[in-house]
Amino acid sequence: DQQVKQNSPSLSVQEGRISILNCDYTNSMFDYFLWYKKYPAEGPTFLISISSIKDKNEDGRFTVFLNKSAKHLSLHIVPSQPGDSAVYFCAASGLQGAQKLVFGQGTRLTINP
Amino acid sequence: NAGVTQTPKFRVLKTGQSMTLLCAQDMNHEYMYWYRQDPGMGLRLIHYSVGEGTTAKGEVPDGYNVSRLKKQNFLLGLESAAPSQTSVYFCATKGTEVFQPQHFGDGTRLSIL
Numbered sequence: 269d270q271q272v273k274q275n276s277p278s279l280s281v282q283e284g285r286i287s288i289l290n291c292d293y294t295n296s297m298f299d300y301f302l303w304y305k306k307y308p309a310e311g312p313t314f315l316i317s318i319s320s321i322k323d324k325n326e327d328g329r330f331t332v333f334l335n336k337s338a339k340h341l342s343l344h345i346v347p348s349q350p351g352d353s354a355v356y357f358c359a360a361s362g363l364q365g366a367q368k369l370v371f372g373q374g375t376r377l378t379i380n381p
Numbered sequence: 382n383a384g385v386t387q388t389p390k391f392r393v394l395k396t397g398q399s400m401t402l403l404c405a406q407d408m409n410h411e412y413m414y415w416y417r418q419d420p421g422m423g424l425r426l427i428h429y430s431v432g433e434g435t436t437a438k439g440e441v442p443d444g445y446n447v448s449r450l451k452k453q454n455f456l457l458g459l460e461s462a463a464p465s466q467t468s469v470y471f472c473a474t475k476g477t478e479v480f481q482p483q484h485f486g487d488g489t490r491l492s493i494l
Contacts, residue, residue, distance in 0.1 A: 277421070302482055311385070311471055311485035312424070319480060357423060363479050366412050366431050368439065371423035 271295045272360050274372035282380050287345040289375050291358030294339060298360035300367065303332060303343045306355045306374070315356075316343070348379045383407055385486035387472050393492045394462045402457040402489050404472030412475040413455040414439075414483065415447060417468040424471060430455055462493045 273292045281287045289303075299320040304312035318325040318332045318341070325332050331344045345352055358372040386405045394400055404413065411432050416424040426439030428447040436447045444466060446458045459466060469490050473483040 272423075274423075300480065304485075309487070311473075311487045314482035314484070317480065317482060359424075366414075366429050366437070367475065367479070368414070368426055368429060369424075369473075369483060371416075371425070373421055373423045 269294070270373075271298075272358055272370045272372040274356075274358055274375050276375050277373070278376040278378070280378045280380060281348050283350060284347045287343075287348045287352065287377055287379070289343040289345075289356050289358075289377065291341045291343075291372050292339060293341075293360050293370075295360070295370070296339070297362050298370075299363045300361050301332070301334060301341050302359045302361075302369070303330075304357045304359060305352075306357060312357060345377075348377075350379050350381060353377060353379045385472055385474055385484055387470075387486035387489050389489060390487070391490050393494060394459075395494050396462060396464060398462050399458070399460050400462065400491075401459075402470055402472075402491075404455045404457070404486060406453055406455075406472075406474045408474055408476070408484065409452075410474035410476045410484075411452075412477070412483075413449065414473040414475075415445070415455065415457045416471045416473065417441065418471060418488075419468050427457065427470075464493045467491060467493045 302317040303315040359369040361367040414429040415427040430449040433452040472486045475483045
């Protein structure tokens with residue numbers, strides 16, 4: 269049972285436009301949501317997070333939106349740049365104990381010049 | 382400041398051989414985790430530790446053992462390697478503050494022939 273799902277394996281966006289990556293989850297116990305970015309042959313790098321008491325968190329060009337009733341979150345990148353080309357993982361955890369992360373399958377974002 | 386360091390970076394084993402993957406951190410984090418990443422499946426938790434001398438099973442622990450004898454090191458062992466354990470292995474660490482992300486190493490690519 270996939271508790272965190274990223275239904276788009278890949279996404280192609282023109283440089284300067286908005287990139288929107290989506291993530292759905294099923295476990296209502298998740299209260300902390302994170303996005304990681306991964307380049308080939310490197311480890312995932314933390315990008316931005318949001319707790320369940322918020323519906324939006326912004327950091328520069330990156331904004332994460334959370335719709336708790338729909339169990340859906342999205343990552344917006346505006347404007348998209350060639351260096352944003354990477355695989356993006358959505359992850360979720362509760363707030364207790366070791367806060368084990370459950371990851372989505374990832375979305376490969378390609379920014380075209 | 383190295384952060385999270387994984388050794389080795391690459392390894393090829395024959396079926397039935399054993400080996401140990403080392404994760405070392407200089408961030409003084411209490412929590413440490415081992416994940417595996419397979420194509421199309423995101424990252425899955427193998428084992429984790431909430432402090433020196435403690436370990437616990439994650440989502441996919443079978444065929445692996447771990448030890449955390451020192452706070453800064455988390456070892457992942459394969460006693461008898463199988464082709465199904467061919468994967469990229471990532472170590473992560475996290476402090477005890479709730480709204481804090483996990484930090485990842487650059488991974489170990491392991492092939493079992």
